[in-house]
Amino acid sequence: MSEKFQSTPEEREKVLKSYFRYGLDGPLDTFPSKEKRKYIIAQEIIKRFEKDTIYTEKEVNDILKQVYYDFATIRRFFVDNGLMRRSEDGKSYWIEGEDHGSKVESEQGTVHPLAQ
Secondary structure, X not given: OOHHHOOOHHHHHHHHHHHOOOOOOOOOOOOOOOXXXXXHHHHHHHHHOOXXXXXXXXXXXXXXXXXXXXXXXXXXXXXXOOOOEEOOOOOEEEEOOOOOOOEEEOOOOOEEEOOO
């Protein structure tokens, strides 16, 4: 994580309470404009995905729609900031797990390396 996105536990709690008024399992009120806040929010939302699981774009969208109406913005933020990986064809998405040397095979039989 970049140093510019590091936050204290107190700062993180304040941001999460401000943007998730109905609790962390509820919807997001708005996606912040400040990058540091976006990253704090994204770190919380990404917990709704399983590591080392291949998701279709539709599956990712369905999960994110429960959080925020502009799911594409959040999905793009995940990918652009390395929180989520996407296959070159844009059909598969995944979160890297603890074993960064492993590989996961999608339903289409395409192997996606989970190492950066």
